[in-house]
Amino acid sequence: xxxxxxxxxxxxxxxFVRRKCIPGCAFAPYFPPEDPQKFxxxxxxxxxxxxxxxxxxxxxxxxxxxxxxLAYEAEARVRDPVYGCVGVISFLQQEVDxxxxxxxxxxxxxxxxxxxxxxxxxxxxxxxxxxxxxxxxxVGGRxx
Amino acid sequence: xxxxxxxxxxxxxxxFVRRKCIPGCAFAPYFPPEDPQKFxxxxxxxxxxxxxxxxxxxxxxxxxxxxxxLAYEAEARVRDPVYGCVGVISFLQQEVDxxxxxxxxxxxxxxxxxxxxxxxxxxxxxxxxxxxxxxxxxVGGRxx
Numbered sequence: 001x002x003x004x005x006x007x008x009x010x011x012x013x014x015x016f017v018r019r020k021c022i023p024g025c026a027f028a029p030y031f032p033p034e035d036p037q038k039f040x041x042x043x044x045x046x047x048x049x050x051x052x053x054x055x056x057x058x059x060x061x062x063x064x065x066x067x068x069x070l071a072y073e074a075e076a077r078v079r080d081p082v083y084g085c086v087g088v089i090s091f092l093q094q095e096v097d098x099x100x101x102x103x104x105x106x107x108x109x110x111x112x113x114x115x116x117x118x119x120x121x122x123x124x125x126x127x128x129x130x131x132x133x134x135x136x137x138x139v140g141g142r143x144x
Numbered sequence: 145x146x147x148x149x150x151x152x153x154x155x156x157x158x159x160f161v162r163r164k165c166i167p168g169c170a171f172a173p174y175f176p177p178e179d180p181q182k183f184x185x186x187x188x189x190x191x192x193x194x195x196x197x198x199x200x201x202x203x204x205x206x207x208x209x210x211x212x213x214l215a216y217e218a219e220a221r222v223r224d225p226v227y228g229c230v231g232v233i234s235f236l237q238q239e240v241d242x243x244x245x246x247x248x249x250x251x252x253x254x255x256x257x258x259x260x261x262x263x264x265x266x267x268x269x270x271x272x273x274x275x276x277x278x279x280x281x282x283v284g285g286r287x288x
Contacts, residue, residue, distance in 0.1 A: 045198065050191045054225065062226045069230035073217060081198065082206045085229055086213035092236035099243035106250035113257045 012039040013048065026052060030067040041074035156183040157192065170196060174211040185218035 010021030011028035016039055021028060027048075031039040042051050051070065058066045077084035154165030155172035160183055165172060171192075175183040186195050195214065202210045221228035 045194075046189070047191050047194045050189075050194065054189065054221070057225045066226045069227045072230050073221075073228060077198070077217075081201045082210045083213045084217060085233060086216050089229060089232055089236065092233065092240060096236060096239050096243065099240065099247055103243055103247050103250060106247060106254060110250060110253055110257070113254070 009033040012036040013043075016040060016043065017048065026055075030064070038071050038075075041078050042071055045074040045077045046070065153177040156180040157187075160184060160187065161192065170199075174208070182215050182219075185222050186215055189218040189221045190214065 008021075009015075010019075010033065011025055012031040012033055012035060013027035014021035014025060015033060016036065027039070031042075042048070046054065054070065055063055055066055073085050076088060080087050083090070152165075153159075154163075154177065155169055156175040156177055156179060157171035158165035158169060159177060160180065171183070175186075186192070190198065198214065199207055199210055217229050220232060224231050227234070
């Protein structure tokens with residue numbers, strides 16, 4: 001006979017390491033039982049005890065954000081074991097460089113059109129528009 | 145009497161954990177003695193044995209890039225214990241959003257100038273130019 005009405009499932013961390021999840025468990029606030037992958041990622045990349053050490057380095061009100069960012073990093077590293085979230089940074093940096101270049105070119109065209117408002121600038125404008133939204137080069141190039 | 149001419153200093157990892165750095169040391173290729181901070185960061189954030197496990201998950205020719213990206217992540221986490229390199233991603237994402245918005249506005253101005261080439265568009269162009277290079281909002285906002 002089980003007293004299922006009072007059953008509290010262990011948090012994902014305690015379930016993973018097969019220990020009893022006691023009230024006040026340090027992992028429970030961040031690793032609900034319904035998301036086991038989050039703890040598995042953090043455990044694989046940082047190690048559970050190391051992860052807790054990192055959490056203890058930040059103030060209590062910052063811990064939720066710290067867990068979220070560590071879990072994000074861990075997930076990125078599981079997905080891409082070579083570059084992890086540095087691959088995302090590399091991609092975004094290339095995207096910023098490309099957009100800055102396009103914006104500079106667009107502003108140069110606008111300056112020219114202001115200097116010569118009735119001038120034909122088809123050639124520069126079509127270059128701009130051809131660079132619309134996508135692209136941005138590969139992910140994972142070195143930039144560090 | 146020391147035979148200093150044949151002395152090979154231990155790698156930064158072996159020096160940190162005070163062990164003999166033997167030929168073929170797994171850490172030596174990535175942690176030269178002249179950069180002790182690189183290993184200290186990796187040790188603090190990932191733990192030395194966990195770090196080696198992560199390296200063993202990638203192919204030998206990918207290990208140098210994996211070490212560089214892990215060292216970058218570790219350094220970012222030491223600098224910013226709450227957000228680590230996720231703070232960099234957040235900042236770059238905001239920068240991409242801002243630049244896309246500015247580029248869209250510049251392209252809209254260019255389209256208008258092409259439709260009405262002799263029209264006065266000072267108001268839109270000065271808005272563009274006011275958004276030049278800097279800014280981009282704070283680092284570390286949530287986006288995950």
